[in-house]
Amino acid sequence: MYPKIKHEFDWQGHRFYLLEDLTLLTNFELLGIDPERDDLSEVESRLSQFSLSLQNEVVMRLSLLSEFNDSPQLEDNSRNHALKALGFKEESLFLSLEMPLGGLREVFRSLLKKPMKKSYEYFAQKLLEGTDLSILSDLGLKPQPVFDPLFPTKPHFLRICHSGIELSPLIYGIVKYLGPSPLELDLNSLNLARSAIPHPYRLSFQMRKIPSALSELMLRRKSSQSMTGEGKISAQKYYDSENLLEKISLERESLFSYELYIVLPRFSEEEIRRDSRAVIHAMKALGEFSLESFGAFPCFKSLLPGRDRHLDFKERNEIIPLFFPLVSTKNLDSDYQYSPSSLLLHRRDDSLGFIDLFNPQYDSFSAVIVGKTGTGKSVLSNLLTRALLHDPNISIIKVDVGGSHSKETESLGGIEYKLSLDRPSGINPFLCLKEGVNEASISVLSNLLSVLMTEEGESGLSKEIRAELERALFLYSNSSGSQTSRKHPWPSIDDFLDQSENFPRKSLLYRWSKGGIYQNAFFSNGETQNDHSERLRYYNFSEIHQASDLDFGQGGFSLVMAQFNLEMIKKSGQKLVFIADETPFFIKRCFSFFKFSTANVRKFGGSFISISQKSTDLVVASDQGIIENSPNRFLFSLDGEKELFQERFGLSTQKIEHLNHLSRERGKFSEVLYQDKFGSRIFRIILSPEEYWSFSSxxxxxxxxxxxxxxxxxxxxxxxxxxxxxxxxxx
Structure with a gap:
């Protein structure tokens, strides 16, 4: 009963098996079709074309294995411990192509004409050409050859039970498909239905194209039967048969025979009976299903390669893809596996996905996080921070006005800074000029000083004033290397003002130099210089914000942003991340510097993360530069006018509906729509008990x-x- 391998060989990177019954087969592993793709209708059409490419003599099998892993062995990541406590769903997808070699006569004829090796290659090529696998590659399924047989090759003890087949120590219950549902289906219907099936299970599908002549004969017989009937139903069946007959005769459509099984490996028949009821109920939308009892053995045999189908259903190529078990979140991106800084999160179906802001396939590593209070932004920020710090080459500067990251900073071994009027900040951005003229650094200093020179109500400096400022900085940078040219021991705002000629609004900068009201903002010496070796630095602006000293707050925030930009320019091989958590006031007052920074990180390989309750807080005077420079978006909720929000983020109508229906349950989980260059998908943020108590505020x-x-x-x-x-x- 079990398939016996007569010969196995490799050809053109594929493993082939020749069975004793002269069936030749080869196997592939596939990726899944993301159920949240916007183009599922187009994918469905392409799979129909793939079905048409199947040659009459080739049998195609698709197998989906789904199980819940409650003791995962993961590569090193920030949530390893949490995911071992939570578990997640894992799925594997396999495609098998098999072809009977046409009996001994054809095999011997081929052997007489060609040497043995050439004969094997002839049949292997014929099998691979039996369908157009490039269609699957174009759809992102990326078929990869498998070098294991994927079927039992050694006899096992087998016993036929009332509810399945016993292959010790497991009993396999087989739930068979008995026919389609009258309900309208789409490519995601099978995936939605199987989401309620208890794990573990295997979904097995196989099909073969019916030759055109036989299809026409069957349809003519069906058409004749319908023509003799009476009533509207018979008339419709007659019309459908005639229409399909015409398409098949013109080779635009084909008929296929197929069967579908769901196999439940369990330790007892009681478990099989219980879980099979859940399967039958879950799959009602797809069709009628039943637990096989007396026919379990023939069904089991039909699951093996080279065996005839036990139950035979027929469908045309437009419909047959709806029964393919290909829609799955399994390994959505095989070209890039997750890195130490990746954040691993659950998908809606309990499978595992990952987000890596430093994915080398991204064009930019910046992000925005948008959502109302209580939607999960803070939890996501905590998780992202831990994930990024898990990579020793990443450092983070975090800023907020609420003082909400003190506990996090302490637990992660970071350092907290509080800027105030009576304490030196420990930041001197002019020190970058000690190393000589650098256009990138001068650009950062220009953006910083522009913020300090902007008058109330202005969005920025005029181009003329900006040009004068940049000229003064350039002249100063050329002279800052000479110790005899200045009276200060190192480059500073005081030294810059002393050495520079008059330029427009220069007097406004004296507020920030020695003797000015804000002199401590730029004050730094050997004792007060901040320790840049700390991988997490948190700048807490709560005291300034509460004191409502807007000018100092605006200048201090710009100062920290300048420090971030200058460190990012200087650092080589290190990745720097800036996180601005709910700072709408500073975005409005320093928008041009924000926009500059989000563009600058693209050049120097850093990341800028803006967190906001409303997306409109990231837009100033209709300028969406921050959002446009941040192509990775975490969206928890919609704000403002739906049409404007949709246009702002380039979301389809379907994705807007998904965003409107995100689920969350306090203390248990929240959902977020993540958008990147590959599309958008929903992640479910589920915390382990330890994470919950660590993050809860x-x-x-x-x-x-x-x-x-x-x-x-x-x-x-x-x-x-x-x-x-x-x-x-x-x-």
Whole structure:
């Protein structure tokens, strides 16, 4: 009963198996068709063309294996521990092509004409030419040869049970397809239906093209039967048969015979009966299904290569792709596997996807995160920060006005800075000029000083004033290397103002130099210089924001952005990330510097992440430069007019509907629509208990942690989080 391999050989990078019954076969592994693709109708049409390319003598099998991995072995990533606690769905997709060699006569005739090796190559080529695999490649399924047989080759103990086939230690329940549903189907229907099937399971589909002459004979017989009937239904069947007959005769369509099974590997018949009921209910939209009992053995044999189909259904090529188990989130991008800085998240179907802001296939590594309060922005920001820091070559500068990242910074071993009028900032952007003239650095300083020289109500400096400023900076940079040309020990804003000739609005900069009200903003010496070796630096602007000192806040924020840009220019082999968390005031007042920075990171390989409650906060005077320079978007909610939002992000109507129907449940999960150069897809942010207690900022949760710390002196906050993660009932 089991297939026996008579001979196996490799040819042109493929492994072929010749079975004892003279069936030749080869196997491929496939990627999935993302269920969230916008072009599924086009994909459906292309799969119909793929079906037409199948030669009459070739049998095609598709097999989808789906299981839930609750003890995954993952490569190193920031969520390894969390994903081991949560688990995720894994799927594998395989395509097999098999062809009977036409009996001994044809084989011997071929052997007489060609040497043995050439004869094998002849049949291998004939099998590969039996269908157009390039269509699957064009659709992104990327067929890759498999060098394992994918079928049992050694006899196992087999026992026929009431509910399946026992191959110790498992019993395999076989749920058979009995015919299509009257409901309208599309390419995603099978995927939606199977989402409710209990894991693990295998979905097996096979088909073969019916020769045109036989198809025409069958259709003429069906047409004659319908013509003798009475009523509208018979008339419609007659019309459909005649119409299809015409298309087949013109070779525009074909008929296919096919069968579909769902195999449930379980440890008991009781489990099979229980789960088969769930399968039958889940698959109602696709058609009628039934658990095979007496016919389980013939069904099992038909799942093996070289065996005839047990149940035979017929469908035309326009419909047959709807039964292909190809829609899956399995390994959406095989050209690039996730890196240490990738963020691994669940998809809606519990499978695992990843987001890597530093994906080398991206044109830009910048991003925006947009969503209302309570949608999940803070959790995503926490996860992204941890993922990025998991790569030792990445450093982060984070800025906000709410002071909400202090706990995160402490737990990650970062350093927090608070800018104020009475403390030196430790930042001196002019130090970059010690290393000589650099046009990129001068451009950063020009953007910084432009913010400080802008009057109330202005969006920026005029080109004339900007040109004078840049000239002054260029002249100063040429002289800043000479110790005798200045009275200051290092380049600084004081030295720049002393050495520069008058230029428009120069007097406004004296507020930021020694003796000015904001002198501490640019103050830095050997003792006050910030430690740039820290991989996470958090600039907390809450004190300035609460004091409503708008000018100092605006200047201080621009100063930190300047530091980010200058470090990014200077660093080689290091990646620098700037995260601006809900800073709408600073975006409005420093928009040109924001826009400049989001463009600058593209040149120097950094990343700029803007977090906002509303996308309109990222747009100033109709200028969408920040969004346009940030092609990676995390969207939690829609804001403003739907049409403008849709145009702003280039989303299809379907994606807008997806965004409007994102789900979230407080304390359990939230969903986000992620958009990049490959399209858009929905991720489900599910936290492990440890992540939840690490990220939560609610008053109630913080009180639980504090009570635990009070009850156990000497306990660290991380210890408290671990205890609560394991057993919250301890409180």
């Amino acid at each position: 609610t008053r109630e949760d913080n009180q639980k942690i504090e009570r635990l710390l009070e009850s156990a002196p000497g306990l660290s906050r991380m210890d408290a989080i671990n205890i609560l993660s394991r057993n919250e009932a301890i409180l």
